[in-house]
Amino acid sequence: MPLTDPDRLFPPEPRLRDLARGLYESVQDLPIISPHGHTDPSWYARNTRFPNPAELFVVPDHYVFRMLVSQGITLDELGVPRADGSRSDTDPRAIWHRFAQNFHLFRGTPSAMWLDHSFEHVFGLDTLLTAATAEAYYDHIDAKLAEPEFLPRALYERFNIEVIATTDGALDDLAHHKAVAESGWTGRVVPTYRPDAVVDPEQDGFTANVTRLGEMTGEDTQTWAGYLAAHRARRAHFIAHGATASDHGHPIAHTADLNTQDAERLFNKALKGEATPDEADLFRGQMLTEMARMSLDDGLVMQIHPGSRRNHSAPVFDAYGRDKGFDIPGRTDYVGALKPMLDAVGMEPGLRVILFTLDETAYGRELAPLAGAYPALKLGPPWWFFDSYEGIKRFREATTETCGFYNTVGFNDDTRAFCSIPARHDVARRSDCAYLAGLVATGRLRQAEAEELAHDLSYRLAKEAYRL
């Protein structure tokens, strides 16, 4: 018996299921466009084997280890590195056993579907992961990882990826991207300009990072003008290495449009570490508008990912640092927050700003009305906790009636879990086809329109929206 149901996520009513399956079959083999994610560019550059099953599936995946932690297993028991770089001497097999024993915790979650998909379609397994099968699973996957077909580049090809974007700090030298490009390998791995560390005065090391930005670009980043010029230079460097987009992760969506004098003053304060929390927020907001203006010139597509209250648990952050599963969404306003930026550049048809949210209440109330009016705005797909069947359903149901399909940008997997990439795109394609089938069966869409849309949502829109 296969681990995954061939008709999974299709509506159970027979006519609807047939409609959904038909649409899905027309798009299931399309190449994957992955315009936003967090895979490690060194994988493609070095092309060495993944160490072991625990390091592949458990240790780096905060979706996975947070669920285990929520039931009382400690991060140490799962081998998650501590903030000081140390690490419990947990055996990878022991980690794998803990994971397997608790695999039932994932019932009904997208993680279960992604993992089962990877086990079956990447590794050829066909029994359920349990305490009883844990050992055989480990051995099987570990053996496969030693084969050339399971090296990163081979998997990239097997996954039918046409292009994949990584996310890279403004100070990254992009050596891995350079290495990939010069290697003669045909895979396309492009960087994304993520300047949080040099635009957020509240990040540790902000001042030093700005200094380093100056060194890398030869600009005087102690002045506002030089600081902006340095950003332009780094963006050009990223573009030269294939980047088509920037990405901005802020706690809230505030934007600002200060005059030069005020911006200068604020920048100087931030640089001295004297910005209050409100001023830090204002500076981040000003930088969103500055980045939008740069995008008008250099064409980078701008992504805004606001609304995560990072590192919610102080003790966990102190002991283990960032990205440990304790980033919790919060209410996020867009209507007031984006107005300064939109008044400045929102009507520019040449600008493309893609909005994401962790606050689903904004879909119908704020995001779809905004994207259904401003030429510069488009909506990104459901993000993070909402990258799931129900999440995609709610997104489509809440946005389509107001801004249609063509103010959205297809799917992106946004993952660092390499083997989940085909699974995630598959879930998105199935979920979208299920939604389209529902529209056809209720007379809201014609069959031919649904077919075109299935292709658009699976492939074309992502490629065009991100200028890939």
Place this chain on the structure above:
Amino acid sequence: MPLTDPDRLFPPEPRLRDLARGLYESVQDLPIISPHGHTDPSWYARNTRFPNPAELFVVPDHYVFRMLVSQGITLDELGVPRADGSRSDTDPRAIWHRFAQNFHLFRGTPSAMWLDHSFEHVFGLDTLLTAATAEAYYDHIDAKLAEPEFLPRALYERFNIEVIATTDGALDDLAHHKAVAESGWTGRVVPTYRPDAVVDPEQDGFTANVTRLGEMTGEDTQTWAGYLAAHRARRAHFIAHGATASDHGHPIAHTADLNTQDAERLFNKALKGEATPDEADLFRGQMLTEMARMSLDDGLVMQIHPGSRRNHSAPVFDAYGRDKGFDIPGRTDYVGALKPMLDAVGMEPGLRVILFTLDETAYGRELAPLAGAYPALKLGPPWWFFDSYEGIKRFREATTETCGFYNTVGFNDDTRAFCSIPARHDVARRSDCAYLAGLVATGRLRQAEAEELAHDLSYRLAKEAYRL
């Protein structure tokens, strides 16, 4: 092939579909009660032809032109008038072609369903609007508009409208309503008292408007008492011309219940243009409570439409003025905001206040609990962006379990797009019948109850709630 599926919006599962279709067939031919909308009373008074297809379907409909604008077409290219009254010399055929070329943008939106319904059921067209059919469409519709059967009164009758309410400023002389009443025509077109321009200190011309209100009524509107008396006089004038309701569009739902002295002081400040934003808000809130008190005396049904952050784009507002598709919803509190008014008059069984929202999160959390307790409150149907199949579904699912059906008021189309009126009521009737069918099929409602409710939601509740 028809443009619209005869079974559209019915659930695909065969038993459910039969149930929904059966309910729908029992209400599809009921007359239309249109208790809240924005059609132009001069249409019924003058009964002259609509100028051309672009002027009928594109130029005045912000649902339509905002979608086109969101994809980079300019308001000038669509012939939308500028704030200074000027207008690009765009040819109506060129506008129509732009619209037709981009008709795919509306896939999955209620606009597509309303437009297809109008094309087919009002104009007898049976091919899809595309670039290829644009010219033939234009010619066909333009020719029809010249026929007597397509004059406003003939359409009113063909649409089976029993009564339609317009929305009219407090300073409107209601000449068109008078003309209709005196014309001998049997159509019933009633005004609605919309006093925003004389209760909102932040609207341009507020002070002049209050002065004009005094001139029209012979009251001294420079005093608080005279100002209130003038409102009473205008309401009486509206009632004499058939009005049964007032309507209030405020950015938020704040109400207030100041003592006379404080209200007087606030009014004087507002009149001098010295009210701060908070004071302007307080004054608007006070006026909601005053209007509710007047309703207790004169019986006008009070509608509150809060939550739209109007004219979001400053450049668009400066160039083109109001109602250009850039009104964006925002979070709206009701629980705290309505308390002052409800403490004053909420338990009055003779008062009727109908609440609307653009913040769907309020349905289950605030609005249904409030309407399920206060005798004075009822819930209006899904509004604006939520006047759609999914919007109606979410509304019923989120409110029925808490406040039942009988604290809701049936449908209103709220439109200035005349030809969409039958389509909108049809969508509402189908959507409600689909919902009722679901309740019957899951044992939550008996068939006979569903039949009665289908009639109530399509006809009786609107008529009774608005005292029409």
Place this chain on the structure above:
Amino acid sequence: MPLTDPDRLFPPEPRLRDLARGLYESVQDLPIISPHGHTDPSWYARNTRFPNPAELFVVPDHYVFRMLVSQGITLDELGVPRADGSRSDTDPRAIWHRFAQNFHLFRGTPSAMWLDHSFEHVFGLDTLLTAATAEAYYDHIDAKLAEPEFLPRALYERFNIEVIATTDGALDDLAHHKAVAESGWTGRVVPTYRPDAVVDPEQDGFTANVTRLGEMTGEDTQTWAGYLAAHRARRAHFIAHGATASDHGHPIAHTADLNTQDAERLFNKALKGEATPDEADLFRGQMLTEMARMSLDDGLVMQIHPGSRRNHSAPVFDAYGRDKGFDIPGRTDYVGALKPMLDAVGMEPGLRVILFTLDETAYGRELAPLAGAYPALKLGPPWWFFDSYEGIKRFREATTETCGFYNTVGFNDDTRAFCSIPARHDVARRSDCAYLAGLVATGRLRQAEAEELAHDLSYRLAKEAYRL
């Protein structure tokens, strides 16, 4: 014809319906675990008959009388007691007739389903309640209430209740619980520690209550240390009488973690009645963290029920007092609000805190992400207005994908309407089975997993989560 459809709440599509029915049949006869509710312990202690149908079904049930009030019937006409203890001399038969005449108002609400279920399955009625059947209904139910099979203990047994928790003030002497325990009856009725009256400085009589708390425990509750010790003593007393949980009803979810000095100062201010609203809120928040710390020691499961804005109507509160159907939910933040408590004790695997909400937007955005990370947190079932088919559906759809099933705690009925208890558990079991069936039919869950989960959600999780 039965009043209730045997297949109610199962999805209409035949395959899904069969799946849901199969799951339901495996759990429908499981004993009821009722870990949180508001039945009166004196019922079980005294075991005397319920006075009459109106006193059983209408007068004490705010779900029922609020709907009648919302349509213009007065609380006096329904025999609801006034704040001063007086009561209109309304005849119970007259109350019953008003209720029967207006029973159609409940169409589509859970109240209708619970009432029909009680009428049919508890009292053996099989005709619909209407004005025409009101008299016969009254006579029938009244006669049944006189039979021994309809005394509280007999109903408890017939309802197949394994254990039921009541909710009891910190100052309650638990005499009824003692009486039940000593009576030799096998029913298990346990108290729950609800200290709102001695932790909320804004409740009438707070200072006197704290003094009384001192008298009952022999601790000096005029000091912060003595006050905490008194809580510990009362908790121990409750535990000795069977309690396994505490419960906390706060307007918002704020928590605090002050140092001892600051807490002491705040406590002294509160005791003198000098706490500002913000300080009262801070004190309540501090006490949540203190209670969590005590739970770590004594093992009581902690329930937090925030978000109800109690007694919304001032005139109704003045005339009739608390719990009169005018408690309205409001927006409730959890992410920031719970942080102080979670930083203090959130990572303790021995602590169990169960979160409830009246703000459904928090499910996916805040509560599931929090419960899916912190070992101390679990999610309570949909509460109050959301204890319904649609409420349960939205809860599962919004939380399962993020925190799975095993960070939730099964169902609790939370009711004072005794006869509705089997109906409410039945609705929950059916709704959960319908949800599980949907997961199976869409390949998101295996049949064997669904069977295990049906049992877990109906029985095991509640029992284990509440340590019963």
